[in-house]
Amino acid sequence: xxxxxxxxxxxxxxxxxxxxxxxxxxxxxxxxxxxxxxxxxxxxxxxxxxxxxxxxxxxxxxxxxxxxxxxxxxxxxxxxxxxxxxxxxxxxxxxxxxxxxxxxxxxxxxxxxxxxxxxxxxxxxxxxxxxxxxxxxxxxxxxxxx
Numbered sequence: 001x002x003x004x005x006x007x008x009x010x011x012x013x014x015x016x017x018x019x020x021x022x023x024x025x026x027x028x029x030x031x032x033x034x035x036x037x038x039x040x041x042x043x044x045x046x047x048x049x050x051x052x053x054x055x056x057x058x059x060x061x062x063x064x065x066x067x068x069x070x071x072x073x074x075x076x077x078x079x080x081x082x083x084x085x086x087x088x089x090x091x092x093x094x095x096x097x098x099x100x101x102x103x104x105x106x107x108x109x110x111x112x113x114x115x116x117x118x119x120x121x122x123x124x125x126x127x128x129x130x131x132x133x134x135x136x137x138x139x140x141x142x143x144x145x146x
Contacts, residue, residue: 029068034108037142042073042106045144046080054086060095061088065103073103077146105145113137 030038059081063074078088089095116133 030108033140034142037108037140038069038106038144039076039142041142041144042076042146043080045146046077049146051081051084051086054081054084054097054099056085056087057096058087058089058094060090060092060098061101062098063101063103065106067103067106069106070103073106073144074101077101101146103144103146105143107143109141109143111139111141 028035061074061078061081063070063077065073082088092098113136114131114133115135117129117131119128119131121128
């Protein structure tokens with residue numbers, strides 16, 4: 001084969017590969033990767049806390065957060081404190097200490113880099129053209145601050 005024909009065939013197959021369509025279905029509110037990122041970020045945030053003065057004491061916890069994940073974070077934090085030999089009570093009257101815990105940051109940040117043609121819908125004809133990515137990079141990072 002002549003070199004120009006090889007180059008044309010290579011370009012054709014590269015464009016054909018860029019026209020593939022993938023679907024992503026999430027049956028839960030958060031994907032499993034996002035869930036793991038949140039748990040690991042909570043673990044890192046709690047590892048930075050000094051709970052030496054709470055050990056052996058009975059503590060009541062008021063947990064506050066801005067996201068819907070605060071209920072999970074509260075239970076995770078409670079279990080972590082119990083693992084640190086802190087006794088937890090639901091009744092503030094029986095507690096020696098009352099902790100107000102604020103999760104000021106609890107979420108997953110997504111960064112994306114893209115070079116190519118984005119997916120577009122042709123308005124009059126009503127069909128979608130898939131994206132043609134020459135380069136695509138997606139990164140997720142879990143953040144938690146307690």
